[in-house]
Amino acid sequence: MLRTVADMDLRLLRIFSAVVKCGGFTAAQAELNMSQSNISTHISGLEKRLGYRICERGKGGFRLTEKGERILQAANALFDAVDVFRDQAQDLSGRLVGDLYLGLADNIATLPAARIDAAIARFYQRDHDMHLHIFVNSPTELELAVIDGQLDLAISYFSRPLPTLAYQPLYVEEVGVFCGSRHPLFEVAEPELAALQASDWIKHGFLPVDQVLPITPRRVSATAHHMEAVVHAVLAGTHLGYLPTHYAQPWLNGGQMRALHADTLRYEVPHSMITPLGRPQSEAVSAFIEDLLTEHALADD
Known part of the structure; x- marks a missing residue:
């Protein structure tokens, strides 16, 4: 039988x-x-x-x-x-299948150096049957999601490396100090630094306490965990805040916001791709990483 x-x-x-x-x-x-x-x-x-x-x-x-x-x-x-x-x-054979989970920092679509859209476009030119899941969150939450396996990779600013993650620098983002048109300092051509420090500030909740800034706020009365939250407080005229210059540009153009001491009170923030150490990558994840690195001229020849 x-x-x-x-x-x-x-x-x-x-x-x-x-x-x-x-x-x-x-x-x-x-x-x-x-x-x-x-x-x-x-x-x-x-x-x-x-x-x-x-x-x-x-x-x-x-x-x-x-x-x-x-x-x-x-x-x-x-x-x-x-x-x-x-x-x-x-x-x-040669076809990418499955799901890919990607985490991003908020409000980087207006940063040309990020090239996230170009990487996605390159990835979708491959032979595939993929479903791409994109999440936007704070750096800390992105790190935790990658460690927990909820995300395959994430791209953002990360204040300090964690031992269970691999970090690949990709691009930098310029950040400056901004004030809204309703703020008392908006009409002051060159406000003194002491006046800035005496103002109320909204701080980024994802920055470490030892972060070195061009000017350290003394009066922090609001905390933001996403960039858009900083914009609301700055536009309200109640707070000064650090914002990426590319993200603030529409409000600068509209006269609702201005940069304070733009030549000196600015700094660059490095953004990196993070992946979990010791966890095997799927063929699709490896392909997307390759496309991302290619777009930033970082791929191996």
């Missing part, structure tokens, strides 16, 4: 199918490039594996038994399934 299907069984079934197609052992010799006795041995072997006769052969000619008819139908269905598997396996 056939309890498992081995490679040899598939070969015997294909010989059996060829014999049926040719109408008998004699006619199948040329098709199979086998002697009649060899074909007979293989069919007998198949019957032994099955535990019953599947065809009658002899002076009365070749004909299938009822069970042979059923086995032929089942064999053809099996061959069709094998062909479907073969085609699907071939289609997957």
Whole structure:
């Protein structure tokens, strides 16, 4: 009785199918490039594996038994399934499949140096059947999500390296001090630094306490965990705040905001890609990382 299907069984079934197609052992010799006795041995072997006769052969000619008819139908269905598997396996050769989870800092779409859109565009030119999941969050939350396996990789500003993550610098972001048109210092051409320090500030909640800034706020009465929150406080005229210059540009152009001491009170923030150390990467994740590094001229030649 056939309890498992081995490679040899598939070969015997294909010989059996060829014999049926040719109408008998004699006619199948040329098709199979086998002697009649060899074909007979293989069919007998198949019957032994099955535990019953599947065809009658002899002076009365070749004909299938009822069970042979059923086995032929089942064999053809099996061959069709094998062909479907073969085609699907071939289609997957070089094709990226699955899900990719990407984390980003907020409000970097206006930073040309980030090139996230270009990396995504390059990735989608590949042969793929992928679903891309994009999340925007604070740097600390992005780090935790990568460590926990919720994200495959993330790109943001990270204040200090964690031992379980790999960091790849990608680009820098310029940050300055901004004030809204409703703020008392907005109309002051060159406000003194003491006046800035005496003002209320909104600080970034994701910056470490030892972060060195061009000017250290003395009066912090608000905390933001996303850049957009800083914008609201600055536009309100109640607070000064640090903002990326590219992100603040629309409000600068509209006259709702201005940079204070733009030549001196600014600094550059490095943004990096983080991936988990020691965790295998899928083919799709590796491909996206390659495209990202290529867009930043960091890929290996």
